[in-house]
Amino acid sequence: xxxxxxxxxxxxxxxxxxxxxxxxxxxxxxxxxxxxxxxxxxxxxxxxxxxxxxxxxxxxxxxxxxxxxxxxxxxxxxxxxxxxxxxxxxxxxxxxxxxxxxxxxxxxxxxxxxxxxx
Amino acid sequence: xxxxxxxxxxxxxxxxxxxxxxxxxxxxxxxxxxxxxxxxxxxxxxxxxxxxxxxxxxxxxxxxxxxxxxxxxxxxxxxxxxxxxxxxxxxxxxxxxxxxxxxxxxxxxxxxxxxxxxxxxxxxxxxxxxxxxxxxxxxxxxxxxxxxxxxxxxxxxxxxxxxxxxxxxxxxxxxxxxxxxxxxxxxxxxxxxxxxxxxxxxxxxxxxxxxxxxxxxxxxxxxxxxxxxxxxxxxxxxxxxxxxxxxxxxxxxxxxxxxxxxxxxxxxxxxxxxxxxxxxxxxxxxxxxxxxxxxxxxxxxxxxxxxxxxxxxxxxxxxxxxxxxxxxxxxxxxxxxxxxxxxx
Numbered sequence: 001x002x003x004x005x006x007x008x009x010x011x012x013x014x015x016x017x018x019x020x021x022x023x024x025x026x027x028x029x030x031x032x033x034x035x036x037x038x039x040x041x042x043x044x045x046x047x048x049x050x051x052x053x054x055x056x057x058x059x060x061x062x063x064x065x066x067x068x069x070x071x072x073x074x075x076x077x078x079x080x081x082x083x084x085x086x087x088x089x090x091x092x093x094x095x096x097x098x099x100x101x102x103x104x105x106x107x108x109x110x111x112x113x114x115x116x117x118x
Numbered sequence: 119x120x121x122x123x124x125x126x127x128x129x130x131x132x133x134x135x136x137x138x139x140x141x142x143x144x145x146x147x148x149x150x151x152x153x154x155x156x157x158x159x160x161x162x163x164x165x166x167x168x169x170x171x172x173x174x175x176x177x178x179x180x181x182x183x184x185x186x187x188x189x190x191x192x193x194x195x196x197x198x199x200x201x202x203x204x205x206x207x208x209x210x211x212x213x214x215x216x217x218x219x220x221x222x223x224x225x226x227x228x229x230x231x232x233x234x235x236x237x238x239x240x241x242x243x244x245x246x247x248x249x250x251x252x253x254x255x256x257x258x259x260x261x262x263x264x265x266x267x268x269x270x271x272x273x274x275x276x277x278x279x280x281x282x283x284x285x286x287x288x289x290x291x292x293x294x295x296x297x298x299x300x301x302x303x304x305x306x307x308x309x310x311x312x313x314x315x316x317x318x319x320x321x322x323x324x325x326x327x328x329x330x331x332x333x334x335x336x337x338x339x340x341x342x343x344x345x346x347x348x349x350x351x352x353x354x355x356x357x358x359x360x361x362x363x364x365x366x367x368x369x370x371x372x373x374x375x376x377x378x379x380x381x382x383x384x385x386x387x388x389x390x391x392x393x394x395x396x397x398x399x400x401x402x403x404x405x406x407x408x409x410x411x412x413x414x415x416x417x418x419x420x421x422x423x424x425x426x427x428x429x430x431x432x433x434x435x436x437x438x439x440x441x442x443x444x445x446x447x448x449x450x451x452x453x454x455x456x457x458x459x460x461x462x
Contacts, residue, residue, distance in 0.1 A: 050187070051187075058194075077151050
């Protein structure tokens with residue numbers, strides 16, 4: 001139970017980073033973003049649709065991503081792409097994340113709990 | 119075919135989303151696309167159609183919770199905007215005050231009107247003149263007066279209506295939440311071919327509220343809130359509308375009323391002694407046109423001196439006086455240029 005909570009908190013703190021990094025390479029729509037996160041994490045990270053869409057709308061409000069509608073698939077589809085501000089934010093958050101995870105790894109190494117080499 | 123299977127969920131979600139119709143529609147379309155893609159995937163994985171539909175909907179979660187998430191994002195955006203507006207206004211007022219103070223010939227003393235307004239009013243005041251804020255304010259006023267609207271609205275949240283108007287007429291609104299007036303307040307109004315200003319005025323009247331145009335924004339608040347924001351002094355040059363007779367008397371701050379007469383009417387005779395001067399008539403006109411209730415609630419006062427109308431009042435009352443004076447000038451066929459010159 002506590003492990004589940006820990007995972008949830010970890011994900012909550014890194015949702016912006018995860019979604020921005022998925023959009024860094026190319027434009028995507030909500031479903032493809034969700035699928036890519038699921039596939040990339042080998043089903044470890046499952047971002048519920050009920051969390052993903054409000055998150056996308058918030059990032060759009062904050063001008064970190066922008067959207068456009070396309071009808072090429074027959075039904076209207078909303079595509080998202082990262083903005084210049086979003087890239088800056090992604091870069092800043094990625095640095096923070098790496099620095100933080102290195103710190104945790106060092107601590108785990110000190111107590112002999114590190115299982116993989118960095 | 120699949121549309122109808124998800125329709126119940128999306129319809130419920132739409133009802134719970136207290137957003138503009140355009141926003142609701144976009145969210146609904148986006149989620150429908152998601153549900154249909156997920157359905158296709160689940161069918162490919164071998165789920166029965168019924169099970170697949172059920173799983174797809176369940177994954178989206180409770181419609182109420184999802185709607186609350188979307189609404190909360192919009193609310194946060196409004197709050198951020200309001201904070202930015204407040205910060206900008208405070209900084210703007212501070213800079214403008216510094217500027218006026220530094221440019222004022224007698225630097226030790228600020229003009230009486232500005233000093234009083236700064237002391238008594240807690241809402242931002244457009245002190246500077248002829249800058250872009252003035253232009254924005256004029257543009258907003260023009261839109262209010264020149265836009266003709268047809269309204270047939272039943273129980274629509276006020277926030278939704280303002281969002282529609284914001285998109286449609288490119289006007290920014292600021293709504294000060296109160297028990298009388300808030301974003302969720304349901305609005306019902308039927309009007310045909312009325313000016314937008316009139317529609318808003320009627321709408322505000324229904325909810326014991328008022329609006330003013332300030333720094334290009336339409337500020338809406340309850341009568342009490344407006345009064346709390348405080349009184350401010352403004353000087354109106356009405357020399358083009360009145361004669362040169364010097365007339366000085368007060369209204370409102372003098373509690374003595376003419377027996378049997380209009381409440382608050384002055385008991386002082388015009389100084390000319392030949393019946394009311396034009397200045398006196400102008401004050402009487404303002405008193406009769408601007409709602410007495412508002413006068414009494416906010417406790418304003420008027421002093422006329424040498425064709426200058428000095429009014430200490432709440433912003434909403436100033437707005438009505440401004441509109442009245444503008445109409446008088448229009449009817450009298452006098453341009454604004456004449457009003458600024460006035461007799462020497």
